[in-house]
Amino acid sequence: MSRLDQARAPGLAPVLIAVLALAGAATWLFVRDPDDLALGNLGGSVVLLAAALSCYRAAGRNAPAGPKRGFWRLWSGSAAVLFLSTVAATVSAADDGVSMPLYEAVPTLLSLNVAMLAFRHLPLHPRSRVDWMRLVLDGAAVAVCGSVFFSYILLNGQGAGVSVGTRVAAAVVGVGCLLALVVFGRAAVNPEGPVDTGALAILALTPVIGLAAVLVFLQGTALGMLLLSVLGYPLVGLTMCAAAYRQSLADSGAVRRGRRGRASLADPLQHVAVSVVATLVILVSAREMEARGRAVIIGAVLIATILVVRQLLTVREHAAALSTIRRQQADLQELALSDALTGLPSRTAFAVALTERLDAASPATALIIDIDDFKKINDTLGPAAADQLLCQVAQRLRQTSDPAELVARLGGDEFAVLLPSTDPAVTEQAAIRAQAALGEPVQSGELQLMLHGSVGIASAGPGDSADEVLRNGDIAMYAAKDSGKATWVRYEPRMRQDMTEHARIAGELRHAIDHGQLRLVHQPIFDLHTGRIHGAEALARWQHPDRGLVSPACFIPIAERSGLIVPIGAWVLREACTTLARWRREHPGTAIQAINVNVAVRQLREAGFADLVADTLEQTGLGPENLILEITESAVVDGPHVQEALVRLHRMGIRLALDDFGTGQSSLSLLRAFPVDIIKLDKSFVDGTDRGRHAIAAAVSQLAGNLGLKAVAEGIEAEDQLDRLREMNFHYGQGYLLARPMSADECGALMAKPAQALSA
Structure with a gap:
């Protein structure tokens, strides 16, 4: 002005x-x-x-x-x-x-x-009562x-x-x-x-x-x-x-309006002003007094001066303390707004920046980036090496981002990029750029690792808050993981509806576990040459009071994601062992020797899973030779905790079956690295007329024979498939052609029947 x-x-x-x-x-x-x-x-x-x-x-x-x-x-x-x-x-x-x-x-x-x-x-x-x-x-x-x-x-x-x-x-x-x-x-x-x-x-x-x-x-x-x-x-x-x-x-x-620091000087200055004025007046007045009166007055002035000096020293101490507190507050604020490991802005700083853009009605899009399978890297290399990888990822994202974009670490192996645009072409190109940055090899000691990440894209809409945008980005990122990882997915409103539906099903599933709505069925496994029932796979079913029989494809993924697979798996294990014990009592000599039970990776991560298996066998009167645990290839390579659990189970005498064999990326190496007793060939190698898949199926049968492993073909649904598998020297198989999943009583009755020729 x-x-x-x-x-x-x-x-x-x-x-x-x-x-x-x-x-x-x-x-x-x-x-x-x-x-x-x-x-x-x-x-x-x-x-x-x-x-x-x-x-x-x-x-x-x-x-x-x-x-x-x-x-x-x-x-x-x-x-x-x-x-x-x-x-x-x-x-x-x-x-x-x-x-x-x-x-x-x-x-x-x-x-x-x-x-x-x-x-x-x-x-x-x-003010407290003491202050008043x-x-x-x-x-x-x-x-x-x-x-x-x-x-x-x-x-x-x-x-x-x-x-x-x-x-x-x-x-x-x-x-x-x-x-x-x-x-x-x-x-x-x-x-x-x-x-x-x-x-x-x-x-x-x-x-x-x-x-x-x-x-x-x-x-x-x-x-x-x-x-x-x-x-x-x-x-x-x-x-x-x-x-x-x-x-x-x-x-x-x-x-400019006055600041607190300047105003705080008013108090000591007032004391000084009053003291100086009073001192001058008192000294002038004391000139006409007698000696004793002057001594009293001068003594009072000295006492007042000492008190004023003390007040000034107190104010100085308080000012120093206040300065220290403000410096500490600034340090705490810096810690809250920055990530100590990578130096990137933190989740709080990202939310603040996003809120400012939304308040200003400016376009904003959040990329939520999560490194795929980072837990395996952390378990394998250790936390220190994993932290170094996170720092390298942070540096790459920062280097490949535009100056107008804000890169932040939200926590763990999750990063975010704030884009000043909602244009689909621009935001998708940014997601591709981020994935390319992650896809470059990273160095960890003497090792060179290949990383990849899943990216969720969420653009701010009218009335969206920062929390909603971040939540939408998380939903899209998990959708990218569910679709196969190493990809990006843009958020759509239906995704939140799906998540809400999943949450509702998870709640009903919890109720089903507590109120006995789960059922157990058994799909027989046959000897393809003798026609004799050789084993059975226990499968969980959900008998919903309103919707009837709920497909496992609907509730098993939700159970795995929500953690309910742990109590469901424990129930299946107990029921399957109890049923086998009953079969062996009711059909001595003809009952199957072992029951197959599927185990999810979430169960294997539980510290007491091996003890749970041992207790279940003891309570049902079975031995370790009576149980076969089916695991997937992804579970085997999940981490050292899962590997330790599998080794312990195998040492107990429990046989392990590698389910859906052939669908993973390292199936052959698993046969040498881990204690596997049975290979279950995935049904994709049994279906169709693809000669390449049939060749792989024949190679698996020969490989199992050479390694002394049992091979089981899954998904046999046609007679030509059965004939082809016999020609490939597969001894065991299961599928709808042979028998559908059935109740415990039906499966027990099947065991009591004499062997019959397997045909359509």
Whole structure:
């Protein structure tokens, strides 16, 4: 703002009027008639009227009711009441010259109380009961000290030229100024709120001026009364005008609003100002006292000086402590907004940046990036090497991102990129760029690893919050993982509906487990050459009370994702072992030797799974040779915990079957690295007429024979498939052609029948 604009800022006119009135009165008194006290008080009256107007304007003519309006209107009232004191002083000066009658002292004290009342509109920090007691004690100490001080002056004849009543009234006003200084100082160091802190610091000088005026007045000299007329009331009014003008400048933007650090200096400066003024007055007064009186006064001054020095040291210590706290707060904020490992912005910082874009109605898209199978890397290489890989990933994402994009680490192996666009082409290209950055080989010690990631794309829509955008990105990212990993998927509303449906099914599945809605069926495994039932695979079914039989393809993936596969697997294991034990009692000699039970990788991760299997066998009276656990290739390579569990189970004598063999990426290496007893050929190698798949099936049969493993063909649904598998020398198989899944009683009855030729 220019100087001309500042000159036109609201509140300047009353200040100019006050300055002119003060200058005019001072000129008249010192040049024309120094004994005309009435004219001096008249100048004070004009200044206080200007102060009342200035404070009223600072409150705002059309401002709504609030703390600032109430504060400045009370100060306007204080100036108006103090104006009455100047009128009373003018009348008193016309009568007897030097006096402060009761009708002058009362408005002055009332003005002080109104001014102190104004500070209730300032938002002070919350005070405890001890804080209030401390404030009351401070005020009481000041009041007692002030009373003792002024009593001593009165009893020792100070101000002998003034009547006793006038001196008592002036002393009461002086004590009131001391109390006001306590209130003003306490309020000025709590500058939160609409009132400018610079204005508060100026207002805190009013009781200092009042106290100095009272001390001068009590001297009872003509010079003292002259200074009081010119400097007392007029200076108080001018201070009010200056504070109101400062508030007007702050409201209009002409000056920057005061800060807490500057306002906090008001308290010690007030103590220093009061101490200096009081010290000078006391030392001047003590010149006319006897030696003992001077010693008492000088001793009091020394004590006061020591207390002031102590106060300043305390303030310095508090300032240093406050600086340390602020530095610690800045460090904590930096820790909260940045990731300690990678140096990238944290989830909190990403959410803040996303919220700012949404609040500004700017386009925003979040890419949620998760490194696929990172848990295996962490389990294999260790946390330290995994952290190094995360740092390399962070550096690549940062290097391949545009300057307008924000890369952050949300936690674990999950990263995010904030894009300033919602254009599908732009956001999809960014997702491809991020995947390409992850796809480059990374170095870990002497190893070179290939990483890949799944990316979810979520663009902000109308009314979306940052949490919703992040949640949508997570949903899309998990959809990318479900679709085969190493790809990107854009969020669609139906995905949230699917997730809601999954959550509903998971809740019903939990209820089904607790209320016995699960059923167990058994699909026989036959000897393809003799036609004899050789074994059976236990399969879980869900008999829903409303929807009937729910397909395993519907609830098993949800159970694995929600963790419910653990209690379901435990139930299947117990029921299957119980059923086999019953078969062996009811059909001795013809019952199958072992039952096949599918085990999910989530179960193998459980620390007590091997113990659970051992306890189940013991409770049902079976041995380890009576149980075959079917596992997938992905479970075998999940991590060291799963590997340890499999080795322990095999050492217990439990046979392990590798299910869906041929669908993984490292099937042949698994046969040498892990304890496998049975290979179950996936049905995709049995279906169709693809000669290449048939060749693989024949190779698997030959490989199993050479390694001493049992080979079982799955999904036999046609007679030509059965004939072809026999030609490939597969000894065992299962499928709808041979037998569908059946109840325990039906399967037991099948065991009791003699062997029959297997045909359509």
